[in-house]
Amino acid sequence: MTDWMRNMAGIVLCASLALPAAARAQQAFEFDLSAFDPATAALLAQDVLLRAPDADIDRLFKAVHAASRVDGDAAVVCALFEPDAERSPAALQRMASRLSADSRQRFLDALAAVAVAGLQSPRQPYDAAAGLQVVKSAGVKAMFLNEGFAEGMAADGVDESSRRQRCQSMRWLVGALEGFEPFERAAATRYLMLEGLALSAGEP
Numbered sequence: 001m002t003d004w005m006r007n008m009a010g011i012v013l014c015a016s017l018a019l020p021a022a023a024r025a026q027q028a029f030e031f032d033l034s035a036f037d038p039a040t041a042a043l044l045a046q047d048v049l050l051r052a053p054d055a056d057i058d059r060l061f062k063a064v065h066a067a068s069r070v071d072g073d074a075a076v077v078c079a080l081f082e083p084d085a086e087r088s089p090a091a092l093q094r095m096a097s098r099l100s101a102d103s104r105q106r107f108l109d110a111l112a113a114v115a116v117a118g119l120q121s122p123r124q125p126y127d128a129a130a131g132l133q134v135v136k137s138a139g140v141k142a143m144f145l146n147e148g149f150a151e152g153m154a155a156d157g158v159d160e161s162s163r164r165q166r167c168q169s170m171r172w173l174v175g176a177l178e179g180f181e182p183f184e185r186a187a188a189t190r191y192l193m194l195e196g197l198a199l200s201a202g203e204p
Contacts, residue, residue, distance in 0.1 A: 046194055047118070048114065048115060048118030048119065049114070049118060049190060049193050049194055050118075050123050050124060050126055050190075050194075051117070051118040051119070051120075051121045051122065051123055051124060052113075052114045052115075052117045052118035052121065052124070053117055053121060053124060054124070054182065054183050054186035054187075055182070055186070056110075056113040056114045056117045056118075057114065057186040057189050057190050057193075058182045058183075058185050058186040058189065059109075059110045059113055059114075060107075060110040060111065060113075060114055060189060061174075061177070061185045061186070061188075061189040062106075062110070063103070063106040063107045063109075063110040064077065064174060064189075065174050065175070065177070065178050066102075066103065066106055067099065067103040067106070067107075068170070068171045068174045068175070069171075069175075070100060070103065072100060073099050073100055073103045074167060074170075074171055075167065076098045076099050077099075077170075078163070078166065078167035078170055082158070082163060082166070126190065127187070128191055128194070130187050131187040131188050131190055131191025131192075132191055134177070134180060134184045134185075134187050134188040134191075135173075135177075135188045135191060135192065137180075138173055138176040138177040138180065138188065139153070139173060139176070141176040141179070142169070142172040142173050142175070142176040145172070145176065146169075146172045148165070148168070148169075149169050149172050149173075151165060151169075152165035152166055152167075152168050152169025152170075152172075153166075153169045153173075155169075
């Protein structure tokens with residue numbers, strides 16, 4: 001699995017937490033990841049993700065899926081996990097603020113649910129191998145349905161053509177995942193988010 005795939009949901013999570021103060025004020029809590037070093041922030045987020053119930057994780061997937069269906073929003077999401085993307089809190093804030101109003105609110109609502117549930121719930125059963133298998137199955141489905149999917153997944157350049165290929169394959173993958181059962185989507189989303197957070201923290 002390529003690094004940009006592993007970063008996908010974890011970076012979306014951090015971007016959503018870094019939304020501008022005016023939008024954050026709509027929620028009853030506030031996260032400031034800039035107060036922590038990347039490794040500590042990743043550990044805190046990992047714990048929340050391991051405690052949030054499947055329904056809340058799936059709600060976050062649905063926010064990603066909805067954004068992926070809108071060209072402008074999909075481009076913003078794709079840019080967040082490009083190989084050469086800047087991922088400082090300020091950069092993530094700039095990126096997230098470019099989402100359309102509907103997508104931005106959808107992410108806020110989904111992240112609010114994940115964060116609240118993740119702070120209040122016990123650890124959920126988690127099988128990384130099962131989550132990875134769902135991702136692989138969705139990849140196979142996307143490959144059969146969409147010519148060029150494999151090429152986009154393998155593209156690792158920083159040129160515009162490679163970026164477009166990666167983004168299109170990401171959209172196809174998310175579209176394929178949408179057809180799975182909610183518990184399967186949650187398993188895949190949790191896996192991708194935890195993998196992305198581990199990568200951002202410098203874990204192998």
